[in-house]
Amino acid sequence: MKKSRYYPFERNRYFYGKLLTVRDFESEQKYFNDKRRMMNRLLFGSGVITGMQVIAVDDKSVSVEMGAAIDALGREIVVPAPVTLKLSMMDGFTNNEYAKNVYLCISYDEKGKEPVHSIANSTVRSDEVSEYNRMLESYRLFIREEAPDPSALPMAGLTEQTVVLYQSSQVRVLQVTPKYVNPGQTFHAMIRIEKTLQAGKVELEYELATERLAAPGGSTVRFAEPSDAQETEYAFQIELCADAVGSGKAQIGVIPGSAVLRVGDKRIDGMSRETGVVHIMHGSVEEQLMDDFLKQPLEVSLESSSDPCIYLAKIGLLQMGPTYVIERVEQVPFGEFVYNPSAAYRLALAEARRNRSVPAGPDSMPELSPALIREAMRSAERDKETPEAAKKTEQAAPLSGTEELRSGFVDIPISPFAKSALSFGKAVKSFVSQEIEHGYGPGDVYIVTNIEERTYDAVSDMLNSGQRAYFGAADVFTGSEFEAELPDIQTGIVAYPQKGTFRIGIKLRQVAEARTVRVRWWAYRSTTGEGEGAAEAETKGNPEIVTLSEAAVSLENKPE
Incomplete structure (x- = not known):
C-alpha cells in the first residue's frame, strides 16, 4: 500500500484446472486488505485509538506505551509492548543545538520474517537464495523537527x-x-x-x-x-x-x-x-x-501522502551545556484521535443526564423549581443563538409572576496587557460592565451570575459539551476533565435600587491573554405582600408573565 488508491476492487475467480501463481495469492490478500483499509479511513478517520502515551523516562529518553492507531491510509498500527528509545539515537534527530521542539512520530511498517531457502530461485541462480516466509505488520518511530502544515x-x-x-x-x-x-x-x-x-x-x-x-x-x-x-x-x-x-x-x-x-x-x-x-x-x-x-x-x-504518520508527542528540549534535557512532553499535539462510537455514545448520554440537573453551589437559586430554571436556561440559550439576541446583551426576559425571573448576559472585555498592574505575577485590575437594567424598575431584587465558556472543536460539538456554565467557584474542577479554559476570575455585583440598574465586575486572579468574558445574570424578586396588587396588574397587562404555579403546571405537562 504505497498509494491511497484502493479501487477498483478485483478478486480471484477460481475454476478447476486454474494455475495459481504468486500474483493470484497476492491479489487475494490485496482485495481484502484494500476493502478493510478503505472502510477504516472513511468510517473512523485516522489517529490514535487507544494508548500510545509518550512518557519521559529520563532526561534523554522516552517510552511509547502499548496502543493502537489507524493511519491516513486506513492501515492498523499496533504497539504490542512498551518501547524505550533515546531521542538522539532516533531517525530524524539532528544536531540542531536543541533550539527546536521535536515531534515523535509513528508510521506503519512491514518487516520480513522467517527467512527460508527459495528452491525455485536456486534453479536460475548459482548462489543460495533466501526469501522471507512471513511479513510482520509493524511500525516505525522517528523524529521530525518541523511542525506539519x-x-x-x-x-x-x-x-x-x-x-x-x-x-x-x-x-x-x-x-x-x-x-x-x-x-x-x-x-x-x-x-x-x-x-x-x-x-x-x-x-x-x-x-x-x-x-x-x-x-x-x-x-x-x-x-x-x-x-x-x-x-x-x-x-x-x-x-x-x-x-x-x-x-x-x-x-x-x-x-x-x-x-x-x-x-x-x-x-x-x-x-x-x-x-x-x-x-x-x-x-x-x-x-x-x-x-x-x-x-x-x-x-x-482518501487523500493522503504516500507515507503518512501520526504525531504522537511534541517534546520540548532545554540545552544543558553540550547536551540537552527533556523539559516537557505534550501528548498528540494536533488532536489526531479516533473516537470509539460506543464510547462517544455513552459520553453523550452522560452529558445529557448531567445537563438535566441544576448546578448546586452558593450562587444557585434554591427557591425556584428545577423545572422552571431549566426552562429559563433553554429560553436563554435559544435567544443567544440568534444574531439579533447577540446585540441585546442587557435585555431582560420575564419568566414568572409570583417569583418573577429575568435573564440576560453581558460580554466584558479584559485586556491585561493594557496598563494592568501586576503584583508578584498576579493581575490586580478589575473590569466592570456598563449599567444594566434588570427591568423591574426601582426596588430591591436578587441577582445571581455565572461564567459561560464556549469550546470550538468537533469533539465538544459531537458530545454537546462545548458550552459550559460555571456557578460558584470554578476552581473546584481544577485538574479534572471539567476544568475551565477561562482564566481564574472573581465576579461581583453592585446594584442601584433607586435606579433599577446594576453593574457586574470581574477581577483577574492570574495573568491571561486579552479576551471577552461572557457573564449571564438572573434577577428576580418576590411580588407577594405589599407589591402583590401591582404584580397582579402587570400580569394581566402582559400575557408573557405567568405565575409560578402556572409555569410549574405547564412545565410538568411538557415532555422532556
Whole structure:
C-alpha cells in the first residue's frame, strides 16, 4: 500500500484446472486488505485509538506505551509492548543545538520474517537464495523537527481554516477562522502562538486587513507574553462581525508593513500576506458543513501522502551545556484521535443526564423549581443563538409572576496587557460592565451570575459539551476533565435600587491573554405582600408573565 488508491476492487475467480501463481495469492490478500483499509479511513478517520502515551523516562529518553492507531491510509498500527528509545539515537534527530521542539512520530511498517531457502530461485541462480516466509505488520518511530502544515492534518479544513502568518524554527503564528458564518453574525478568530522553550519572550502587534468584516474591539491586534510565564503555546481571540449585505466571501489578514514581531531582543519582519477566507451564507452552518463533508469526492476523502504518520508527542528540549534535557512532553499535539462510537455514545448520554440537573453551589437559586430554571436556561440559550439576541446583551426576559425571573448576559472585555498592574505575577485590575437594567424598575431584587465558556472543536460539538456554565467557584474542577479554559476570575455585583440598574465586575486572579468574558445574570424578586396588587396588574397587562404555579403546571405537562 504505497498509494491511497484502493479501487477498483478485483478478486480471484477460481475454476478447476486454474494455475495459481504468486500474483493470484497476492491479489487475494490485496482485495481484502484494500476493502478493510478503505472502510477504516472513511468510517473512523485516522489517529490514535487507544494508548500510545509518550512518557519521559529520563532526561534523554522516552517510552511509547502499548496502543493502537489507524493511519491516513486506513492501515492498523499496533504497539504490542512498551518501547524505550533515546531521542538522539532516533531517525530524524539532528544536531540542531536543541533550539527546536521535536515531534515523535509513528508510521506503519512491514518487516520480513522467517527467512527460508527459495528452491525455485536456486534453479536460475548459482548462489543460495533466501526469501522471507512471513511479513510482520509493524511500525516505525522517528523524529521530525518541523511542525506539519496545518492543511496537511486530517479533517483540517472541514470546519475552519488555518493560515500560517509566520513560521521559523522557534516561533510559529497561526490564524484560525471558521469556514462559514451567517450575515451579521459576531464570531471570533483565534490567534495561536507556538514557540520553543529556548525562544525569548514574544511580543506581537499588527493591524487587521479585513474585507466584509468589522472588528468591534478595534483593528489593532496586540499580544505580549507575560514575564513570569513559561508556556510554549498561547492563544487569544479577536472579535469580528460579518456584514449583513448577503452571501459572499470575507477575508482577514495582516496589513502589509504593519506587523511588529519581537522574540526576545530580536525584531522579526516578514509576516505572511496570506489571508483567511470566511464564507458568509444564509441558513444553518452545521447543515452546510455536513453537506460539504458528504459531497466531497472520494479521492478527497482518501487523500493522503504516500507515507503518512501520526504525531504522537511534541517534546520540548532545554540545552544543558553540550547536551540537552527533556523539559516537557505534550501528548498528540494536533488532536489526531479516533473516537470509539460506543464510547462517544455513552459520553453523550452522560452529558445529557448531567445537563438535566441544576448546578448546586452558593450562587444557585434554591427557591425556584428545577423545572422552571431549566426552562429559563433553554429560553436563554435559544435567544443567544440568534444574531439579533447577540446585540441585546442587557435585555431582560420575564419568566414568572409570583417569583418573577429575568435573564440576560453581558460580554466584558479584559485586556491585561493594557496598563494592568501586576503584583508578584498576579493581575490586580478589575473590569466592570456598563449599567444594566434588570427591568423591574426601582426596588430591591436578587441577582445571581455565572461564567459561560464556549469550546470550538468537533469533539465538544459531537458530545454537546462545548458550552459550559460555571456557578460558584470554578476552581473546584481544577485538574479534572471539567476544568475551565477561562482564566481564574472573581465576579461581583453592585446594584442601584433607586435606579433599577446594576453593574457586574470581574477581577483577574492570574495573568491571561486579552479576551471577552461572557457573564449571564438572573434577577428576580418576590411580588407577594405589599407589591402583590401591582404584580397582579402587570400580569394581566402582559400575557408573557405567568405565575409560578402556572409555569410549574405547564412545565410538568411538557415532555422532556
